Amino acid sequence: MKVFSEPGVLSRSERFFSTPSATARRLFYYVTRVGHYYYDARYNFLDSCDIAHLESHKNLFLTYVRSGTMYFETDQLYCAERGQIGLVDCRRPHHFYTKGDAEALWIHFDGANAAAFFEQILAFRGGRQVLTPPADLRIEQELAQIISGLRTGDMTELDRSQRIYRILCALLFPAQSGPDRKNDAIAQAVKYIGEHLFESLSVEKVADAVSLSPSHFSRLFRSTTGFSPHEYIMLHRIDEAKALLQSTSLSVKEIAFRVGYRSEVNFITAFTEKTGTTPTRFRRNTL
Structure with a gap:
């Protein structure tokens, strides 16, 4: 429906409204209102107004700025x-406005x-609530389709x-659809980690292997895989340990050293924390 009474x-x-079904509230992502707005400099939305x-x-x-x-x-x-x-989380204090002409697609x-x-999208980007997605992620098109679907x-x-799920995944891991050079670097890092898992691995060592600074490598690795490099190495070691526990008769200590731990105690602690069971119990329960 056309908008006639909102200043700016x-x-x-x-603008279109949508009341979700009980099933959607329990199981789906759902929209409650969507819009395709054209603004002028008068637009000034405060969270103290009735609509808020x-x-x-x-x-x-979520809004996509077209101009x-x-x-x-x-x-x-x-x-x-x-x-x-x-x-933006509109359950928290917020204020939206423009200083001139603008156009945007948006959904609640x-x-x-x-x-x-x-929370995870913001955490991966240092709390920043404005994002620049690669054009090939088609987020604008997904939003336009949602709005069109409410219209018709x-x-x-x-x-x-x-569609909402695809948008959220694209915002969470934009680097997966980004330039090939970035993806190649992370693919090389993952391969390097797998080939050197039994060694002492640090973020600096892996970053150097793919010719990136540690800070840039860490940001890129997280945005591509969803894990920090340290967490990925730990989980990969535990996965390798699971395979060895199930398929060999190596002792827990031998397996700990085989997957890169220099202390049996540290290995048991990490394994138990991540799996909820000790290596010995895991082996007994999977044989």
């Missing part, structure tokens, strides 16, 4: 320009583990849920 939102803008207290607003907000600049005040001030995405959404996705009524809740 031009009349050619559209509606259930359809008090969830997660102009949008400003978001949460814990700090962010600005999203053309091609960028703003991601919730459900499933959406809040956990939100021919998109199911399941389809909307799947």
Whole structure:
């Protein structure tokens, strides 16, 4: 439907509401309102207004800026320009505004583990709530399809849920669809870790093997795999240990050294923490 009464939102803008079913609330990602807005300099949305207290607003907000600049005040001030995405938890203090003409596609959404996705996406990016996705991730197109589906009524809740999930995954791991050079570096790092698992491995050593600085390598590795390099090495060692526990008669101490631990105690502690059982019990239960 057309928007006629929101200051700073031009009349050619559209907004649609969606009330999720009980099934969607339990199992899916779902939208509660979506829009394609054209703004002018008067737009100034405060979380103290009546709209901000509606259930359809008090969830997660994602907007893709097609033109102009949008400003978001949460814990700090962010600005999203053309091609960028703003991601905001509207259950927390927030303020949106523009200083001139702008255009954006946006959705309010919730459900499933959406809040956990939100927190993890921000955690991977140092809390920054404005993101620049690679163009080939098709996030703009997914948002446009969701809005179109609400306009025509021919998109199911399941389809909307799947599109939201794809968007969240793309924001969580953008480097997986990024330039080949980045993916090649991480593929080389993973191969290097596998080939040197029994050695003393550090982030600096692996980064040097793929000709990246440790800080850049750590950021790139996390954004591509979802793990820090240290966590990946630990989990890979534990996976190798599981295989050896199940398929060999090597002692726990021998396996600890075989997968890169220099202390049997440290190995048992790490294995138990990550699997919920000791190496001995794991071996007994899988034989």
